[in-house]
Amino acid sequence: DVKVTQSSRYLVKRTGEKVFLECVQDMDHENMFWYRQDPGLGLRLIYFSYDVKMKEKGDIPEGYSVSREKKERFSLILESASTNQTSMYLCASSTSTASHGTEAFFGQGTRLTVV
Amino acid sequence: AQSVAQPEDQVNVAEGNPLTVKCTYSVSGNPYLFWYVQYPNRGLQFLLKYITGDNLVKGSYGFEAEFNKSQTSFHLKKPSALVSDSALYFCAVRGMDSSYKLIFGSGTRLLVRP
Numbered sequence: 518d519v520k521v522t523q524s525s526r527y528l529v530k531r532t533g534e535k536v537f538l539e540c541v542q543d544m545d546h547e548n549m550f551w552y553r554q555d556p557g558l559g560l561r562l563i564y565f566s567y568d569v570k571m572k573e574k575g576d577i578p579e580g581y582s583v584s585r586e587k588k589e590r591f592s593l594i595l596e597s598a599s600t601n602q603t604s605m606y607l608c609a610s611s612t613s614t615a616s617h618g619t620e621a622f623f624g625q626g627t628r629l630t631v632v
Numbered sequence: 633a634q635s636v637a638q639p640e641d642q643v644n645v646a647e648g649n650p651l652t653v654k655c656t657y658s659v660s661g662n663p664y665l666f667w668y669v670q671y672p673n674r675g676l677q678f679l680l681k682y683i684t685g686d687n688l689v690k691g692s693y694g695f696e697a698e699f700n701k702s703q704t705s706f707h708l709k710k711p712s713a714l715v716s717d718s719a720l721y722f723c724a725v726r727g728m729d730s731s732y733k734l735i736f737g738s739g740t741r742l743l744v745r746p
Contacts, residue, residue: 521675550734557641559722559738560676575733607675609734620666621734623675 520544523608523624530631536595538627540608547613549591550621551575551583554605566591567613598631605629634659636725638737645713645744653708653740655723665706666724666734667697676722682706693717713744 524539542549548567552560552575562575564583572583580602584592591610595602605628609621635658645651657663664683668676680691687699697708706723723737 526673552736557738559638560736562733562735565733609676611734620678620681622678623668625675626673628673 521608521610521622521624523606523627525627526625528627528629530595530598530629532599532631534595534598534631536598536629536631538593538595538606538608538629540591540593540610540624541589542591542610542622543589544610544612544622545588546610546622547588548611548621549585550609550611551581551591551593552607552609553577554607554626560607563593598629600631603629603631634725634733634735636723636735636737638721638723638740640740641738642741642743645742647715647744647746648712651710651713651717651742651744653721653723653742655706655708655737656704657706657723657725658704659725664726665697665699666726667691667695667706667708668722668724668736669693670720670722670739672719679708679721713742715744715746718742718744 521542530536550565551563554560561577566572566585582594607626608624611621612619637656666681667679670676680689682689682699690696720739722739724734
């Protein structure tokens with residue numbers, strides 16, 4: 518089974534701190550994604566990466582950056598955490614076969630609270 | 633631009649009755665469509681997908697979905713609901729472009745009462 522592992526289930530950070538959320542997948546997937554989930558808004562894409570060292574902005578990249586130095590690992594960085602970044606963060610991965618019909622596999626989520 | 637609409641925030645159904653969770657989409661060209669389920673404090677689990685072919689797609693846990701191109705819909709269905717089906721359901725779409733972005737709807741909470 519595909520496994521996508523996020524390093525923390527729950528995090529509490531202070532305003533202004535630099536926060537790292539880590540995600541590792543074990544299926545050699547080319548694509549990795551970071552979403553945030555807020556009630557009533559569904560999942561919104563922050564960043565995604567289709568290859569090592571490659572990244573593209575999603576719909577809400579402001580206040581975030583990402584790093585993909587190895588294929589299996591995709592990190593989300595909050596440069597200076599703010600209270601409006603309190604949310605559930607979900608990492609996902611998918612393969613890049615010839616078809617775009619491959620589903621994404623999700624981690625268990627990190628619930629981040631910024632105080 | 634791609635988009636997905638789930639018009640119902642919550643669907644209530646009695647155990648044993650059929651259920652439908654609605655989804656409509658907007659995408660250029662032919663779509664790839666997905667349904668995911670999320671249980672409390674968990675990540676999303678894949679249920680089923682439509683790529684091409686038969687408009688009725690069968691997935692995990694007895695769920696199925698019907699693709700309707702003329703109505704741009706992809707409603708999730710189950711003939712007989714279980715209390716354990718109570719969860720948050722997300723519809724998602726990916727267009728046939730060069731992007732691998734998966735766009736999600738806002739989610740529908742399904743409550744199955746005993």
